[in-house]
Amino acid sequence: MTIIPKLRSLKMFEPWTWVASLGFFAFLKTLIPREYADYLLRGFRLWLQSFTPYIFCDVNEFDASTVNTLFRDVEVYLSSITAEAALRLSLTKPKNAKATTFTMGTDQRTADVFNNVKVEWIYNVIPRNRPMYTHSYQSYQSDERRSFTLQIGRKDKDRILGKYLAHIQARAKELKREARDLLLYTNGKGRDSYYSHNRPWESVNFVHPASFDTLALDGDLKQRICDDLDRFVANEAYYQRVGKAWKRGYLLYGPPGTGKSSMIAAIANKMRYDVYDLELTEVDSNIELRKLLLHTNNRSVIVIEDIDCSLDLSGQRKRKKKRVHPEPAAAGVPFKPSRDDRKVTLSGLLNFVDGLWSCCGTERIFIFTTNYVEKLDPALLRAGRMDMHIHLSYCTFSAFVMLARNYLQLDDHHLFAQLRTAFEGTFMTPAEVGEIMIKNLDSPTAALEQVLAALDEHRVKPPPLPRTPTTSRRTRSPRTLRTRASLPMASPNLPRLRRRTRTRNQQQQQK
Ligand SMILES: Nc1ncnc2c1ncn2[C@@H]1O[C@H](COP(=O)(O)OP(=O)(O)OP(=O)(O)O)[C@@H](O)[C@H]1O
Numbered sequence: 001m002t003i004i005p006k007l008r009s010l011k012m013f014e015p016w017t018w019v020a021s022l023g024f025f026a027f028l029k030t031l032i033p034r035e036y037a038d039y040l041l042r043g044f045r046l047w048l049q050s051f052t053p054y055i056f057c058d059v060n061e062f063d064a065s066t067v068n069t070l071f072r073d074v075e076v077y078l079s080s081i082t083a084e085a086a087l088r089l090s091l092t093k094p095k096n097a098k099a100t101t102f103t104m105g106t107d108q109r110t111a112d113v114f115n116n117v118k119v120e121w122i123y124n125v126i127p128r129n130r131p132m133y134t135h136s137y138q139s140y141q142s143d144e145r146r147s148f149t150l151q152i153g154r155k156d157k158d159r160i161l162g163k164y165l166a167h168i169q170a171r172a173k174e175l176k177r178e179a180r181d182l183l184l185y186t187n188g189k190g191r192d193s194y195y196s197h198n199r200p201w202e203s204v205n206f207v208h209p210a211s212f213d214t215l216a217l218d219g220d221l222k223q224r225i226c227d228d229l230d231r232f233v234a235n236e237a238y239y240q241r242v243g244k245a246w247k248r249g250y251l252l253y254g255p256p257g258t259g260k261s262s263m264i265a266a267i268a269n270k271m272r273y274d275v276y277d278l279e280l281t282e283v284d285s286n287i288e289l290r291k292l293l294l295h296t297n298n299r300s301v302i303v304i305e306d307i308d309c310s311l312d313l314s315g316q317r318k319r320k321k322k323r324v325h326p327e328p329a330a331a332g333v334p335f336k337p338s339r340d341d342r343k344v345t346l347s348g349l350l351n352f353v354d355g356l357w358s359c360c361g362t363e364r365i366f367i368f369t370t371n372y373v374e375k376l377d378p379a380l381l382r383a384g385r386m387d388m389h390i391h392l393s394y395c396t397f398s399a400f401v402m403l404a405r406n407y408l409q410l411d412d413h414h415l416f417a418q419l420r421t422a423f424e425g426t427f428m429t430p431a432e433v434g435e436i437m438i439k440n441l442d443s444p445t446a447a448l449e450q451v452l453a454a455l456d457e458h459r460v461k462p463p464p465l466p467r468t469p470t471t472s473r474r475t476r477s478p479r480t481l482r483t484r485a486s487l488p489m490a491s492p493n494l495p496r497l498r499r500r501t502r503t504r505n506q507q508q509q510q511k
């Protein structure tokens, strides 16, 4: 950013002053050589500047050939305030964006007030003689030079300029976060497709209605999680100071249908983070796992659902088998790892979560879910590995009240007193309660009566589900974050590729 006092500030002078001075210098140029006239003009301008009560700060779009991030921040910030202030606006609606964006029209001015100080912004567009290319962004710069000019009082500059710019950057960050469309990424066999071009993740737009308002949780759990997330996002400097990577880990555990996937969606929606839904059974090795991690963006939630089913966690780290490598020369064939050697191990997963490579991005949340926390390896549960262990359990009366408010718009009902006692010692999940309510949307009383009847049948704890280690959760759990229908079309070559892979695997097994 450059601070250049401008002649434009001379509006305190009357127009005749301008006419007279321009006329005078035009006349001067006819009398004396041009270089001397320019020199005099520059001196005159400097002299005039000492009278201006303002200074002007230019924020150019490009600094040499790199993009000036402050320009983008100012642009975003001003779009939130210019709607009322400016006389002429450019309106844009980027593809898939939720709202229209306002930008100032060329040479428009808009005022802003910060700490009771009034400042003005001017948007300048100057045609460029020839187009140019940037090096860093490898993008084409437009053939016009765009900049914002901040007009601020001389006396206010030292007092507020720094704080004002920090305020703009913080607000722009917030606005950008709110305006972003979220993406849901998935790894999977789709990566074999020739469409993927070495991109390990495929993405679709993530539109999930779950939020912390709609989640029915017991006691102050909701508040504790929200506070934890707010603390996490606000404390980048703290993480830096204590030498910790800026990431957070949550382990969500509890029976099926208690809201684990819904909570992941609520977290992503609250934080405006993309979701990486990692299907561990589709990852062939620790190295591939690391590559997947390297291809994730900052500000994202990295999820491994049903971790107990995705990986045999019964101490693989301890039972490291001694591998016998055949002598390449003696065998005459290059060494090929066996299927077992290629699988992801617990230690690979632990490195993924908090090893050196996990720090290759910032502002990330790792979430693991499981129905069987007791079956997880202690290494995964040790203090500091996952920052919060969140138990989502069967529906209680207080969670039921939230569900009744959400699903039936009921704040109170004469059956509530009976339901309060009926919920004690029962094992009904929020999903089951919600299901009954959806079926009886038009008749809240019928819904509550059916919940009462169902509670009687749920006095005995349901037997645990049969556990199938290293089975894909897609085959096990019908409720996953991902909707298969929403995935992009697979490559037409996919069935052929799958057949080829299957045959190769069978051949290896026979060997
Ligand atoms: N605590 C809750 N608050 C509000 N709705 C809930 C809650 N728990 C479950 N539901 C509802 O039940 C359905 C299933 O929930 P969800 O998929 O989040 O459960 P889950 O714990 O992930 O189950 P699974 O272990 O089988 O994956 C969702 O549609 C959600 O609307």
Ligand SMILES: [Mg+2]
Pocket (backbone or CB within 6 Å): 260, 261, 262, 305, 479, 480, 481
């Ligand atoms: Mg789930």
